[in-house]
Amino acid sequence: MKSLALFSTLLLALFLSLFAACSDDSSSSPTGTGEAVESSVSQDGKNSATSSSATSKDETSSSSATSASKSRGKTLVAYFSRTGNTKPLAEYAAEYLDATLFEITAKIPYTDEDIAYYTDCRADREQKDESARPEIATVVKNMDEYDTVIIAHPIWHGIAPRIISTFLEGYDFSGKTLLTFCTSASSPLGQSAKLLQELTPNSTWLESKRFAIGTSREEIEEWLEDVLRP
Ligand SMILES: Cc1cc2nc3c(=O)[nH]c(=O)nc-3n(C[C@H](O)[C@H](O)[C@H](O)COP(=O)(O)O)c2cc1C
Incomplete structure (x- = not known):
């Protein structure tokens, strides 16, 4: 009985730490993409994009910008x-x-x-x-x-x-x-x-x-x- 309680406590602790790690990831993610989202939204005045489409617009822009600037x-x-x-x-x-x-x-x-x-x-x-x-x-x-x-x-x-x-x-x-x-x-x-x-x-x-x-x-x-x- 004692060992079952110990096992459940360990399982709970493992679950809680996994949950904490996941929420850390999601809170750092907007900070990491914040600049890209901000710049792409301002790059696309007519676009009230969600963060994911704004990010992909940003990626599209920067890759074509790279081709233009690289060539020159x-x-x-x-x-x-x-x-x-x-x-x-x-x-x-x-x-x-x-x-x-x-x-x-x-x-x-x-x-x-x-x-x-x-x-x-x-x-x-x-x-x-x-x-x-x-x-x-x-x-x-x-x-x-x-x-x-x-x-x-x-x-x-x-x-x-x-x-x-x-x-x-x-x-x-x-x-x-x-x-x-x-x-x-x-x-x-x-x-x-x-x-x-x-x-x-x-x-x-x-x-x-x-x-x-x-x-x-x-x-x-x-x-x-x-x-x-x-
Ligand atoms: C001395 C002077 C002459 C100007 N001549 C013209 C002109 O011939 N044609 C025109 O459309 N605008 C003319 N403008 C307006 C400017 O071209 C325009 O406001 C420009 O966007 C100013 O740019 P900036 O704010 O970056 O200095 C003139 C402005 C000044 C100060």
């Missing part, structure tokens, strides 16, 4: 964004491609007055002057390491801000793959990309694109998949 080597996403519209799009691109994100900032920062366009402000004057090259405060230390450089910028008076020309003339981009994209209130890409391409003729230029303000992460990812495909 180590990638830098450099952006200039004075009022913050271009910045999130550059971040989406860098995150998707597992690329380095670099902010191009002006040595003399653009104040609100400087960008009050059509008031003969600093930006107006720079854009009128083909030779204007506003100095950049930040430096890419290891540009040699990058195979692909994506440059994101706003449209200022129909073209890229002159600081983008400063950036393109500041490094040797020979042999690299270059790609630009921009945001604007309404203007199309126009001559913007062509003018930039003339500054670095020894690079391989991929087709640039203009995006509306507030473009989704998903749209940026789809475009990258398309444009970076070999």
Whole structure:
């Protein structure tokens, strides 16, 4: 009788420890997949996915992102964004491609007055002057390491801000793959990309694109998949 009681106690203890182990697993699991779920849900704005389908979407995204980024080597996403519209799009691109994100900032920062366009402000004057090259405060230390450089910028008076020309003339981009994209209130890409391409003729230029303000992460990812495909 005593041994039966001892056996039942042991059996109960074994059952309880097994149960505890299982519940530990399930509580650690959401933490482990939490980042993937969070990123894939935000990657897919229209998807109110459950955690499992969100995770599989994330896996799909990252595997295709890997194929695009792998085919283009180590990638830098450099952006200039004075009022913050271009910045999130550059971040989406860098995150998707597992690329380095670099902010191009002006040595003399653009104040609100400087960008009050059509008031003969600093930006107006720079854009009128083909030779204007506003100095950049930040430096890419290891540009040699990058195979692909994506440059994101706003449209200022129909073209890229002159600081983008400063950036393109500041490094040797020979042999690299270059790609630009921009945001604007309404203007199309126009001559913007062509003018930039003339500054670095020894690079391989991929087709640039203009995006509306507030473009989704998903749209940026789809475009990258398309444009970076070999
Ligand atoms: C000086 C200046 C000139 C601009 N010129 C144009 C233009 O020609 N066409 C247009 O559609 N938007 C123009 N815009 C609006 C910007 O392109 C748009 O707001 C852009 O998304 C800003 O990007 P950012 O917030 O990353 O700086 C201009 C903005 C500024 C400050």
